[in-house]
Amino acid sequence: MSKAVVFANLRLVFNFIVMLILNLHTVFFSFLPRKISSTRSLVCAALLFVVSISASLACTDDEQCIEENQWSIGVALGLGASTNPVVDGDAIPQVILLDIAWYGEQAYFDNGELGIRWLDTSDFGLESYVTLDRERAYFSFWDPANILVNTGFSPLDGELSGELDGETQGLNVSIDEIESKKWAVLAGTRLNYYQGSQKWSLGIETDVSGVHGGQRVSIAYQKAWSGDDWRFQIRPNIIWKSDDLVDYYYGLDVRPTTLSRIVYKGKGGFQPGVSLLYTKELTNDWQFISSASYQHLHSGMTDSPLVRHKQVMSIFVGAGYRF
């Protein structure tokens, strides 16, 4: 092995360690009081500007590859939905799916994720990115009645009658009765390890928008099988969400009446899940797409009066067209 290659590898390892330390630093601070951890956002912003590495790999798997410096745009039409675990939260319809991606030499945009690839070899990939916290999607009001019609009816009035002592066990609180949630921007770093048709991923994300100051860590394994015109992949994963993140979305401190008060403190925890994806090429431009996923929610979230389901499931079947 030449000196240049050894030097390049050492530099990659060094940069990865630096980024890992920075992210672990932010996760560690999440356990400290908010005042002490106020530097988290700065640290994570700095994360995106850490020493740049350029080590690119020519891609051979068409399904996972994209031409450099060219937008890839796909639209899928079909039937599908994602369940919504929050009380009075409407299921999220999946009728139109978009697949939008652009990759430069290092910078990339991939379905809402804007990032920089530090490393891309046959075995390893390392990237840092910013993305919106999708947890917020559960709090959108898909039903037009929620937007256009103000009935003046408060679900809390009925559900909480007699619950004056603040006990939250068994209560349901509608998302219509709480303050609207803001979209948080997460900055993260993800390490991928590739081994043939298998992929391991470790991702660490932290809020850099100051909305909830929480973190998210995910570990995923992915295995794919493919033929000439089809591909099937399974992806078990586990996600850890911090106290701050869970508490922002699912914590409660409401006063439905002057005599009662409902308080719930969200707690962090692990959420295991699995996803399946099957695609089959119909023509050069069209492909059949079907997917399903299941994510189990942890008790620190499901114990909240805002949450009614212990899992999130989604399914989609349709046809995708790539421009």
Place this chain on the structure above:
Amino acid sequence: MIKKPIILLLLSSLGVASPLAATKQSVLHQWLVQPKACIVQKLGDSCAIAVDITVPRLRKGNYCFFQDDTLLICFSYDAPVEQLNIEFNKDTLLSLRNQEDLTLYSQKLEIKTRETKRKVRRVRDPWSLF
């Protein structure tokens, strides 16, 4: 094994063209343009090359070379142009036309790029499903 060269030698000494020589002769009188392609760094780059042209025996008259529909040069049948400087940034057609504007011969000149579009691995799966 050694009979063939001897026979060829005898035939040539008798003034009879060998099959090999005949082939060479016919190649010399074929419409031939060299080179047929130009290599550029990337798509869109301009390329200027001198192409060597072998023109078959022509009947009396004047002839002209065209690059696509652009006139390059005209010449008399007995003094054919044997080299042309051509500039192009996409595939082009070099043609020889007679004075009736009838295309007698043509050759496509291609642009080849060193940098083919590189593909990179996506960090997320397509269709945002995971």
